[in-house]
Amino acid sequence: MQIHIVREGQTLYGIAQAYSTTAEEIIQTNEIPNPGQLVVGQTIVIPIKGRFYWVQPGDTLWSISRKFGTTPKELAEINGIPINTQLQIGFRLYVPERPKPKAEFNAYIEPSGNQVSPNLEESAREAAPYLTYLGPFSFRIQKDGTLKEPLLNDFANIAKKNKVTLMMIVTNLDDDGFSDEIGRIVLNNQDVQNKLLNNIVETAKKYGFRDIHFDMEYLRPADREAYNRFLKKAKARFKKEGWLISTALAPKTSADQKGKWYEAHDYKAHGEIVDFVVVMTYEWGYSGGPPMAVSPIGPVREVLDYTLTEIPAGKVMMGQNLYGYDWTLPFKPGGQFAKAISPQQAIRLASRYNVPIQYDMKAQAPHFNYRAEDGKEHEVWFEDARSIQAKFDLMKELKLRGMSYWKLGLSFPQNWLLITDNFEVVKR
Numbered sequence: 001m002q003i004h005i006v007r008e009g010q011t012l013y014g015i016a017q018a019y020s021t022t023a024e025e026i027i028q029t030n031e032i033p034n035p036g037q038l039v040v041g042q043t044i045v046i047p048i049k050g051r052f053y054w055v056q057p058g059d060t061l062w063s064i065s066r067k068f069g070t071t072p073k074e075l076a077e078i079n080g081i082p083i084n085t086q087l088q089i090g091f092r093l094y095v096p097e098r099p100k101p102k103a104e105f106n107a108y109i110e111p112s113g114n115q116v117s118p119n120l121e122e123s124a125r126e127a128a129p130y131l132t133y134l135g136p137f138s139f140r141i142q143k144d145g146t147l148k149e150p151l152l153n154d155f156a157n158i159a160k161k162n163k164v165t166l167m168m169i170v171t172n173l174d175d176d177g178f179s180d181e182i183g184r185i186v187l188n189n190q191d192v193q194n195k196l197l198n199n200i201v202e203t204a205k206k207y208g209f210r211d212i213h214f215d216m217e218y219l220r221p222a223d224r225e226a227y228n229r230f231l232k233k234a235k236a237r238f239k240k241e242g243w244l245i246s247t248a249l250a251p252k253t254s255a256d257q258k259g260k261w262y263e264a265h266d267y268k269a270h271g272e273i274v275d276f277v278v279v280m281t282y283e284w285g286y287s288g289g290p291p292m293a294v295s296p297i298g299p300v301r302e303v304l305d306y307t308l309t310e311i312p313a314g315k316v317m318m319g320q321n322l323y324g325y326d327w328t329l330p331f332k333p334g335g336q337f338a339k340a341i342s343p344q345q346a347i348r349l350a351s352r353y354n355v356p357i358q359y360d361m362k363a364q365a366p367h368f369n370y371r372a373e374d375g376k377e378h379e380v381w382f383e384d385a386r387s388i389q390a391k392f393d394l395m396k397e398l399k400l401r402g403m404s405y406w407k408l409g410l411s412f413p414q415n416w417l418l419i420t421d422n423f424e425v426v427k428r
Helices: 012-018 023-030 061-068 072-079 118-130 155-161 180-188 190-207 221-239 267-273 297-310 343-352 385-398 413-422
Strands: 002-005 043-046 051-054 092-095 102-109 133-136 139-141 165-171 211-215 244-249 276-279 316-321 324-328 339-341 358-360 365-371 377-381 402-406
Touching: 002 385, 012 023, 023 043, 023 413, 043 385, 043 413, 051 061, 061 072, 061 092, 072 092, 102 118, 118 133, 118 155, 118 413, 133 155, 139 190, 155 165, 165 190, 180 190, 180 221, 190 221, 211 221, 221 244, 221 267, 244 267, 267 276, 267 297, 276 297, 297 316, 297 385, 316 385, 324 343, 339 343, 343 365, 343 377, 365 385, 385 402, 385 413
Parallel strands: 102 133, 102 402, 133 165, 139 165, 165 211, 211 244, 244 276, 276 316, 316 402
Antiparallel strands: 002 043, 051 092, 324 339, 324 377, 358 365, 365 377
């Protein structure tokens, strides 16, 4: 597949002709929300095997082959040209597909209210073919060691039909957010802890969970070692059942990073105890903060570089957002919160207000500004095919276990297209 960036005056028909495909195929695979009014800077994934490359000044078959991991001979043969030919600028070369590395993919899904919306369940069905794990968020620990269950609907059947491992996400959430008090009780009271583990095992057997995933946040720094001991105990218990155990980790850049989100998360210990970790490398740009990329690649790389000094790459899953934010300007701390939007919604906004999509090369993220009907200026940062491909390239460079998405429900069809182009998804 190939990522195309729309230029001024381009139409879907013309783009399709350039890549020897059809406009209908491009619209269908990308679920393009604005086929009649493309936006300058909008990305489109071209559904072809391999990709095309247009010769640039200074290119040779040797330099192009190095760029795409092939050989001058293979490029010459597949394009029907002599190996010693003088390439003309603008000449179109076809570059064949390369072998794909294996990777695992997880997606959290968060039902809310009194029932699972049809849209959310359909989102799980659409994503499941591309997933290794599916995690309904979340089973909340109660102070007495019982569990408050999330809405599960048909998620177990969706996972089973698609050979996806159902992930049981266990949190210390209460109605006010992550609770250090719940963490304190369950990590230090052995009676409550044993009751909790018994309830987890009973529940996992009931629904068919095969990975137990602890997302325990905002823990007291004093409970760091207690959390490690709890994970060892849980690991021994779940191993008897043949289950995996995994954890979610706050995005640290050093072992001694201060702050209640970080201090109780011992990267080295988690790397030794659990089967894999999800590093939550997102929310630099968040609803209550100033406008910026949600997961800028520089800070993401910094966190992962530190992570790999403590945890083997084969145990590390990079966290990735499937959403962006629309901020109303001027931004005021503590004022109005940004609205979460899908990449599809972001494209509709750019098309509606006829504004070009910019791309921040440092953050590796798309963004644009528009003025709404009420006269207020808005700033939007979101994800597109380029930003996701940049993260996939980083995954491959660092040889990570895979990627974990927060969260299903906001449409981003290009992400799933690019998974199949970059990786062979592991099924368990």
